[in-house]
Amino acid sequence: QKEVEQNSGPLSVPEGAIASLNCTYSDRGSQSFFWYRQYSGKSPELIMSIYSNGDKEDGRFTAQLNKASQYVSLLIRDSQPSDSATYLCAVRGGNEKLTFGTGTRLTIIP
Amino acid sequence: EPEVTQTPSHQVTQMGQEVILRCVPISNHLYFYWYRQILGQKVEFLVSFYNNEISEKSEIFDDQFSVERPDGSNFTLKIRSTKLEDSAMYFCASRRTRDRYYGYTFGSGTRLTVV
Numbered sequence: 001q002k003e004v005e006q007n008s009g010p011l012s013v014p015e016g017a018i019a020s021l022n023c024t025y026s027d028r029g030s031q032s033f034f035w036y037r038q039y040s041g042k043s044p045e046l047i048m049s050i051y052s053n054g055d056k057e058d059g060r061f062t063a064q065l066n067k068a069s070q071y072v073s074l075l076i077r078d079s080q081p082s083d084s085a086t087y088l089c090a091v092r093g094g095n096e097k098l099t100f101g102t103g104t105r106l107t108i109i110p
Numbered sequence: 111e112p113e114v115t116q117t118p119s120h121q122v123t124q125m126g127q128e129v130i131l132r133c134v135p136i137s138n139h140l141y142f143y144w145y146r147q148i149l150g151q152k153v154e155f156l157v158s159f160y161n162n163e164i165s166e167k168s169e170i171f172d173d174q175f176s177v178e179r180p181d182g183s184n185f186t187l188k189i190r191s192t193k194l195e196d197s198a199m200y201f202c203a204s205r206r207t208r209d210r211y212y213g214y215t216f217g218s219g220t221r222l223t224v225v
Binding site: 031032034036042043044045046049051088090095096097098099100101102103 | 141143145151152153154155158160165166168199201211212213214215216217218219
């Protein structure tokens with residue numbers, strides 16, 4: 001069974017600080033990795049994708065991938081109250097489907 | 111920004127009834143998916159669809175489920191005889207390219223409640 005693991009949280013971070021979200025995956029054949037944000041009762045919204053080892057930055061968001069350790073992370077700089085949501089890590093192997101983790105609930109404290 | 115549109119937003123049905131969930135993917139997208147999320151649980155893959163046929167399906171997608179693209183715009187998920195455990199949010203998603211590094215765009219979802 002191919003698994004994606006996330007700390008369910010909740011993770012509380014003061015406004016303006018850096019939020020760090022982590023994800024591990026079991027399938028070494030995984031090829032691409034995604035971070036989705038999901039507000040309560042809403043659909044997942046893609047915020048970052050990464051497929052090469054290292055860092056990828058987009059605005060306040062940085063995704064980090066370490067395939068040797070089977071580890072993906074998301075850093076959110078200058079956290080805002082609007083960043084409060086559940087963050088889903090999703091992994092795709094050689095096929096079509098995404099395998100999601102259970103998500104980490106993030107709360108930004110004003 | 112183009113959107114994936116799903117209707118209805120909420121459907122209540124009696125156990126044993128058939129339901130059809132509808133999706134309009136983004137117009138130039140070629141790959142279509144259904145996922146579901148039971149309340150408080152993870153998002154789960156159901157099925158992928160390309161070139162008018164199923165390309166992959168999960169163990170959840172049994173004979174009670176079917177998908178169809180009846181015309182050039184709609185993509186539907188049918189559940190023939192609903193069970194209580196089918197209650198979930200159902201998300202349609204689409205993708206333009208086969209590039210495996212390209213993410214999906216999800217629709218706003220249909221909340222299905224089976225009573």
